[in-house]
Amino acid sequence: MDNQENKKRLEHIYNQLVHIANGNFSYQIERTDQNDALEALTFLVNSTTEELRDAFLHQGFIKLHNSYEMVVQLYFELDNKGQILRTNPKVETLLNFKEGTLNGCPFVQLLEQRSQRGWKKLLKAAPKDNIWELTLELSFSEQSGLLLPAHCHVIYFPEHREKKGTFMVTCFELVKYDGTDQGFLQKKLKKQLQTHGLLPRPEKTETHILHAMDMENLRKAKRYIMDNLDIPLPSVRELAHICNTNEYKFKKGFKELFGMTAFQYQKHERLRKAHILIEHSNKTILAIARTVGFKKGNHFTREFKKRYGYTPSQLRKRSK
Secondary structure (H helix, E strand, C coil): CCCHHHHHHHHHHHHHHHHHHCCCCCCECCCCCCCCHHHHHHHHHHHHHHHHHHHHHHHHHHCCCCCEEEEEEEEEEEECCCEEEEECHHHHHHHCCCCCCCCCCEHHHHECHHHHHHHHHHHHHCCCCCCEEEEEEEEEECCCCCEEEEEEEEEEECCECCECCEEEEEEEEEEECCCCCHHHHHHHHHHHHHHCCCCCCCCCCCCCCCCHHHHHHHHHHHHHHHHCCCCCCCCHHHHHHHCCCCHHHHHHHHHHHHCCCHHHHHHHHHHHHHHHHHHHCCCCHHHHHHHCCCCCHHHHHHHHHHHHCCCHHHHHHHHC
16 A cells, blocks of 8 residues: 555545545546455445436436536647647646646647557548548546546538638536535435445434344344345344344344345445456456346346446456
């Protein structure tokens, strides 16, 4: 944890949390090939950022005056070799560059490695003798090391009279509207952190069910579920028998102790294990689905996307 690379990774996580605290959910932390606690924390912070951004977008539909506004525009004008001719001032602000330092800089140097490869292929393959345009996703690398993913619209104008060919790259970003419901955001953030285990779940002040022995018995059901993710969940009666309790106490107690029903807990752990295997193993996605108890691949894909917001195939492609 004390080596220079890990210190840099911790700094990126800190910078991302600062942006979140300021209501800016535009950035992402670049993923690494490491399989450690810092990489797991990076994934959780990125996931929380995405979920909060989605929450703002949803709020924009139900509360039109309390949401984000599409008002920040990134604009680049490039020569036919991809060198920056000029930008709007917001580019320097968002990417944390000093004023005037980007003119003459290769546009590709502002991109993270994967986007750099895509941009170079585009320059090499694109025609130079006619106007064309396309929309693509690019990730910019902010000075502190965070990533700024953006939907970019690229237009190329060929050479005309004495003017050489030029590229126009335009990106739009979301900014927070001051009327945003802060209570809504706080509840959303707290719920996401609790879901990922970064905050403890709230304890109920009144309970007439659980005692020390009850909790120990219910943990037997949890261990059983964790050890048997590949098989269907037994009936409530059978799970209650494993816990040496009755069905009523089991259903009420399990939800009180773990914050969800036994069925929900099993699905939660199945998907969590699948996520780890997809990222860190070479097993096929179908094999992983069956390992964690999903018989049909389409059902697994649907549940996985519902939980994480992207498909198993997208995660596997991103993890390579």
